[in-house]
Amino acid sequence: MSDRYQISDSSSIISPGLVVFEELVDENIQKMIDIAGSVERLRPHCKTHKMSEVARKQLAAGITKHKAATFAEAEMLADAGAEDIFLAYNLVGPNIERAVKFVKTYPTVTFSVTADHERPLAQLSEAFSKAGLSIDVLLDVDTGLHRTGLEAGTEAEALYKQIADSPGIQAGGLHLYDGQNHQTDLTERTAAVKACWDPAIAMKKKLVAAGYDVPRIVAGGTGSFPIFAQFNDPALELSPGTCVFNDSGYSNMFPDMKFTPAAVMLTRVISRPTADRLTLDLGTKGAASDPPAGKRLFFPELPDSEHVLQNEEHLVLQTNKAKNYQPGDELIAIPTHICPTSALHKSAYVVRDGEVVAQWNVIARDRCLTI
Template sequence: MDACYQIDDTSQIISPGLIIFKDLVEDNLQKMVEIVGDPTRLRPHCKTHKMREIIALELSMGIEKHKAATFPEAEMLADTGVKNISLAYNLVGPNITRAVEFRKRWPDVSLQVTADHPRPIVQLGEAMTAAGTEIEVLLDLNTGQNRTGLEPGETAVELYQMIANTPGLIAAGLHVYDGQNHQIDFQEREAAVKAVWNNVSRLRDQLITEGLAVPRIVAGATGSFPIFASIDDPDIEVCPGTCVLHDVGYGELFPDLKFTPAGLVLTRVISRPGSDRITLDLGYKAVASDPAMENRCQFPDLPDAKAVLQNEEHLVVMSARANEFQPGDELLAIPRHICPTSALHKSVTVVSEGQVVDHWNVAARDRFLSV
């Protein structure tokens, strides 16, 4: 095992349990700041970890702007002292009422939400006006992922104008997520990101020409944030996320990003069902199951392990070294996808310099906290 994953005493850690290696988190955050050059240009996404303590670490490093996907995440950010939050999710249904409640509870927080359709824009404006308040709205742009947003063009201009003209709403800029840009080759990824930026910058310039303010462009994802960070434009706020904890999947997709996995799952052998198999207490209630079963995690101390069966509470792996393990033996697993893995755990064990130093709640894993 790499020395950075040393845990001197695991006897009181219940498995399967998510372990946060605090020293590695701090190192990843420092690398993130070094890449962008100025922490005021960062708007990291908290969906990866959902923990107040990591937000506090970021604030201590001068990272004051943050991004969320849910109201619990936004609430966690506000409770931790963040004053500038982008809730990068188009609001419909009860979430419009929740936006009003959020604005009333944290009137000193700059909250930006996203929109890409006239109907919720009208509903949001009416709700804010009735409550006697306002909310900032980012126009959500489709950069090629075809998940949400409008393609840069006349329809986007018209909708941004609508946001600016709707009572209760403030046109606050553009939301530019390019999660489809996960080319392994850096030069190919850079070319794709620059193509996205060229379209966005033309739209921004057109909006300004028509007298509309575009105070910010919330741009990028983990794989593209170094490229957006290299663009000399004061309006860009770059949005890394996964690199705070990092994982196997992003390590393979983006080999140019020199981050270290900082969130691992401690698991124990519970059975030896065959000469070449061990069964671990690492079911899909403990590690993200969106990757293919054989790729859901890696074991630094058992690199040849191949998952052959997973259920809610069990993971069976084949290994030529299976005979070396007995029930009760421990392994650390690096998830392929850390973001949903974090959400599977109510709390985490925090390790620094080999010692268990704390336990942190995964505060924003639920769909509802108080607003």
């Protein structure tokens, strides 16, 4: 087992167990700050960890601005002490009234959301005007992912002006998420990120020239974060997420990013059905199954093992090292995708200096806490 993942006594860990190595989290937070250049430029996404303790670590490091994707995540951040929270999601239906309730519940928090269509924007404006409150709204800009947002241009500019002119709403800037940029080659990724940035910054300049305030540009995900960090616009806020825990997927995809997987799975052998097979208790209910079957986990001790079968509660590995393991033996597995993996667990075991010292609840894995 890697020296980074030593646990002196793992008998308290019920497997499959999510295990967070606290020193590695601290290292990853510091690397994030180093890449950004200062804490003021950071607005990290909490979707990966969903834990108050990690949010408090970022706050203690001086990171004051935070990003979320659900109201539960936003509430977790607010309860942890964050006072500037960006819910990077277009609000529709009951979420519009939830936004009003959130602002009433946390009056000291600067709260912002996104929009990309006039209808929910008008509903949001009406709800906040009626409540006598105000909310910041960022225009969601489509950089090529084609998931949400408007392409930078005339239609997007018109909607931004509507945001600025709507009662109960303040124009909060632009949101650029480029989740389509997974180029492993750094030169190719840099060019792709610049192609997302240039139209948005040109639009910003036009809006400012027309008299509209664009106070922030929240940009990037983990893979593009170091590239956006090279841009010097004072409105830019960098929003990496995965790197606080990291995973094997991003480690392989972005080898230029030297973050260490800090959240792993402890799993145990429950059967050795054949001479070259091990069955583990790490099924699809324990680790994210959005990566293709056979590529959902990496085992540092069995790097060449073939993942031949995974069901809800079982993972079968084929390996010529099977003879070295007995039922009850333990393995560390690094998830390919940690963000949905953490959401599968009620809590994580925390290891510091090789000892299990705490459990951190994955509070924001739910869709609703109190709001």
